[in-house]
Amino acid sequence: MRRAARKRTTRQLAQVLKALQGDHTHPFAHEVYQRVHKKLPRISLATVYRNLHSLVDEGKIRTLLLDSQGARFDPETSQHDHFVCERCGRVVDLFLRQARPVDLSSLAKQGYVVTTHTLTVHGMCQVCAARRTSRSQRPARRLRKDRCARQR
Amino acid sequence: MRRAARKRTTRQLAQVLKALQGDHTHPFAHEVYQRVHKKLPRISLATVYRNLHSLVDEGKIRTLLLDSQGARFDPETSQHDHFVCERCGRVVDLFLRQARPVDLSSLAKQGYVVTTHTLTVHGMCQVCAARRTSRSQRPARRLRKDRCARQR
DNA sequence: TTGCTTGCAAATTTTTTGCAAAAAC
DNA sequence: GTTTTTGCAAAAAATTTGCAAGCAA
Numbered sequence: 001m002r003r004a005a006r007k008r009t010t011r012q013l014a015q016v017l018k019a020l021q022g023d024h025t026h027p028f029a030h031e032v033y034q035r036v037h038k039k040l041p042r043i044s045l046a047t048v049y050r051n052l053h054s055l056v057d058e059g060k061i062r063t064l065l066l067d068s069q070g071a072r073f074d075p076e077t078s079q080h081d082h083f084v085c086e087r088c089g090r091v092v093d094l095f096l097r098q099a100r101p102v103d104l105s106s107l108a109k110q111g112y113v114v115t116t117h118t119l120t121v122h123g124m125c126q127v128c129a130a131r132r133t134s135r136s137q138r139p140a141r142r143l144r145k146d147r148c149a150r151q152r
Numbered sequence: 153m154r155r156a157a158r159k160r161t162t163r164q165l166a167q168v169l170k171a172l173q174g175d176h177t178h179p180f181a182h183e184v185y186q187r188v189h190k191k192l193p194r195i196s197l198a199t200v201y202r203n204l205h206s207l208v209d210e211g212k213i214r215t216l217l218l219d220s221q222g223a224r225f226d227p228e229t230s231q232h233d234h235f236v237c238e239r240c241g242r243v244v245d246l247f248l249r250q251a252r253p254v255d256l257s258s259l260a261k262q263g264y265v266v267t268t269h270t271l272t273v274h275g276m277c278q279v280c281a282a283r284r285t286s287r288s289q290r291p292a293r294r295l296r297k298d299r300c301a302r303q304r
Numbered sequence: 305t306t307g308c309t310t311g312c313a314a315a316t317t318t319t320t321t322g323c324a325a326a327a328a329c
Numbered sequence: 330g331t332t333t334t335t336g337c338a339a340a341a342a343a344t345t346t347g348c349a350a351g352c353a354a
Contacts, residue, residue, distance in 0.1 A: 107235070
């Protein structure tokens, strides 16, 4: 379950981190792979997975489990929340807890030890809500891989 | 993506629902299968998955995505929160939002349409926290399938 | 009887792993 | 030079699907 700590820096690791830094699209592993692949055409998806895990272990990125589509990765490691659009699949950073922190003191009183919490809001993003009435303008849903390409 | 609505009631569907009702352990699909299999030895895992999806579509149960272990299923469809123990894997129902609802009005003002939200707390449950100092008493972690059984 | 649902097996999809070769230090 | 990390292919794990047969209405 526990991985050995990384001991060396490699081009692959550096590019995986670079592909995420400054990004706010919360990509899936295969999307990170696609980006890194442009810089390092010989990199394998397995290496991307291993490096993503290393970066998570080091606390440089976070894993997000927001819906049934699988794990996304987030370079923003500060405490924040997420909005997931059920129509277009977009994930937006929220900072709800900054304005109103969730009160977890009752759990501590009951003997729980709290390490983190996640707050995820589901619904329609501003863009999709505005386009709601116009079906023709419905944006393409962002799906993993080519699931959406498969026609029966 | 959208499934056709179920039109008939079957023994399989009834048993899948029965296996969940009154249960607070938030089982994985294979755990539901194990339970139903005792009553209907010929049922297949595929049927359990299909019926779980039907029940979710009908709003009779909920899918929970709480950690990297995959989907759990919950017969409690009222709005509530969850605590996931990082040590033993146990999931406990919380009712934090009843005492202090999360304020999502700012999202509505920004043009978001909110349908639901999930609040999940991670840490150590009361039992594990009490046993924290005693490694020998550490409870067996609840894992999916036999992942933990695999020795190198 | 009609056509929906099941069981089975195979396919998909995502993620992990063994191992020899390459790279880091 | 030694040890870690990579690339590849294969395995593993979870879920979905095609289809003939069974069952509900």
